[in-house]
Amino acid sequence: MLSREDNELLTRTGPGTPMGALVRQYWIPVVLSSELVAGGRVKRVQLLGERLIAFRAKRGRPGLVGEFCPHRLASLYFGRVEEAGMRCVYHGWKFGMDGRCLEMPNEPPGSGFASKIRHVGYPCEEAGGMIWAYMGPASPPPPIPHLEWTLLPDSHSFASKRVQECNWFQAMEGGIDSSHISFLHAPLDPGDAEVTRALDLASFGVGSAVQTADRAPRFEVKST
Numbered sequence: 001m002l003s004r005e006d007n008e009l010l011t012r013t014g015p016g017t018p019m020g021a022l023v024r025q026y027w028i029p030v031v032l033s034s035e036l037v038a039g040g041r042v043k044r045v046q047l048l049g050e051r052l053i054a055f056r057a058k059r060g061r062p063g064l065v066g067e068f069c070p071h072r073l074a075s076l077y078f079g080r081v082e083e084a085g086m087r088c089v090y091h092g093w094k095f096g097m098d099g100r101c102l103e104m105p106n107e108p109p110g111s112g113f114a115s116k117i118r119h120v121g122y123p124c125e126e127a128g129g130m131i132w133a134y135m136g137p138a139s140p141p142p143p144i145p146h147l148e149w150t151l152l153p154d155s156h157s158f159a160s161k162r163v164q165e166c167n168w169f170q171a172m173e174g175g176i177d178s179s180h181i182s183f184l185h186a187p188l189d190p191g192d193a194e195v196t197r198a199l200d201l202a203s204f205g206v207g208s209a210v211q212t213a214d215r216a217p218r219f220e221v222k223s224t
């Protein structure tokens, strides 16, 4: 069982936290590719404690910007998706995919103030049916890793997502706690085909996948 201090250290991932700095070194899946249409509605997302807006610009490129406009904090959820960026509906400031302020129509011509404004804008890539973002400090960002399943043709891959109302560590603890599988996802009587079928339906086929008598598995950990 984690101490309260270790739990805080491991599960706080907002800006400026040690774990936040660690996970920001990696590309992170944001939304499914199918959720964003070029020039269509945006999606609100919260990643690593940051409130963000995911969108697909009219030219098709995915983008991820901070939700709140740096001018007067209007939500870009109500913003307008344009050719290569988003425009705030409040006073019309336009932000590019990288967060640069490209237009500031409520300033006098030639004021140059737009060049002083930099909004949150994270690089995005598309792979494996998902849109990924890099939220770390490296510029340019590291290349997105070529995970084998992201290189397969559409006919050979399937992407889905679900919401888990818990922090990442709780999800991980549940996922690798393999002794629960033989109880929660399998019939107590391994020969009970009817219960196995029902469990398969309820838990994505895990029931029949765990026809094992080993209900007290032991872990071996390999450093990689």
Ligand code: FES
Pocket: 069, 070, 071, 072, 073, 074, 088, 089, 090, 091, 092, 093
């Ligand atoms: S609040 Fe966004 S442009 Fe003013």
